[in-house]
Amino acid sequence: DGGITQSPKYLFRKEGQNVTLSCEQNLNHDAMYWYRQDPGQGLRLIYYSQIVNDFQKGDIAEGYSVSREKKESFPLTVTSAQKNPTAFYLCASSGVNNYGYTFGSGTRLTVV
Amino acid sequence: GENVEQHPSTLSVQEGDSAVIKCTYSDSASNYFPWYKQELGKRPQLIIDIRSNVGEKKDQRIAVTLNKTAKHFSLHITETQPEDSAVYFCAASDGGSNYKLTFGKGTLLTVNP
Numbered sequence: 390d391g392g393i394t395q396s397p398k399y400l401f402r403k404e405g406q407n408v409t410l411s412c413e414q415n416l417n418h419d420a421m422y423w424y425r426q427d428p429g430q431g432l433r434l435i436y437y438s439q440i441v442n443d444f445q446k447g448d449i450a451e452g453y454s455v456s457r458e459k460k461e462s463f464p465l466t467v468t469s470a471q472k473n474p475t476a477f478y479l480c481a482s483s484g485v486n487n488y489g490y491t492f493g494s495g496t497r498l499t500v501v
Numbered sequence: 502g503e504n505v506e507q508h509p510s511t512l513s514v515q516e517g518d519s520a521v522i523k524c525t526y527s528d529s530a531s532n533y534f535p536w537y538k539q540e541l542g543k544r545p546q547l548i549i550d551i552r553s554n555v556g557e558k559k560d561q562r563i564a565v566t567l568n569k570t571a572k573h574f575s576l577h578i579t580e581t582q583p584e585d586s587a588v589y590f591c592a593a594s595d596g597g598s599n600y601k602l603t604f605g606k607g608t609l610l611t612v613n614p
Binding site for chain 1: 510537543544545547550575590600602603605606607
């Protein structure tokens with residue numbers, strides 16, 4: 390999967406549940422990102438992390454949380470506070486001084 | 502923060518014609534401008550990028566131009582083929598030491614055989 394793996398590919402969430410999306414990379418990239426993709430909206434930044442144990446909110450962080458305990462891993466939790474979580478979620482990573490992103494294959498989250 | 506506008510939102514061309522997608526950005530400190538191609542149900546893939554110290558870059562049938570004064574950049578695809586059909590996203594980096602990208606809303610390109 391090009392060095393960055395997202396799981397699961399499809400995820401169904403009931404109302405009021407928290408769910409966690411996994412993102413793992415073996416590219417030795419320092420920076421990792423979570424984007425949300427909705428039809429006609431492009432890619433909107435949720436959270437990003439440039440180093441281990443540090444992360445910053447993006448443009449649409451409300452209702453989401455992240456952690457960065459290891460360089461390789463950047464899991465995203467979609468909490469019950471996120472009112473419209475149905476979307477395609479993309480994780481990406483990039484190396485220092487190399488702005489090009491490598492994307493994971495995405496997780497499609499649906500609220501049932 | 503950075504704001505990226507992308508036009509058109511949809512573009513339909515005949516096979517063999519050229520296609521042009523345009524983007525504008527707001528942060529004059531932005532210095533990196535990549536273009537991504539996303540086929541249906543797949544991840545975005547980097548197809549070409551340009552840095553602010555260069556005005557034009559070409560890779561076979563794909564070229565990108567950058568006008569820093571006007572804060573706009575464009576993707577040019579020549580001799581289009583049906584396999585070029587996809588959604589294309591432009592992006593701009595934040596200025597400074599931050600590597601995060603702000604994306605345009607995408608252009609759905611359809612190449613008709």
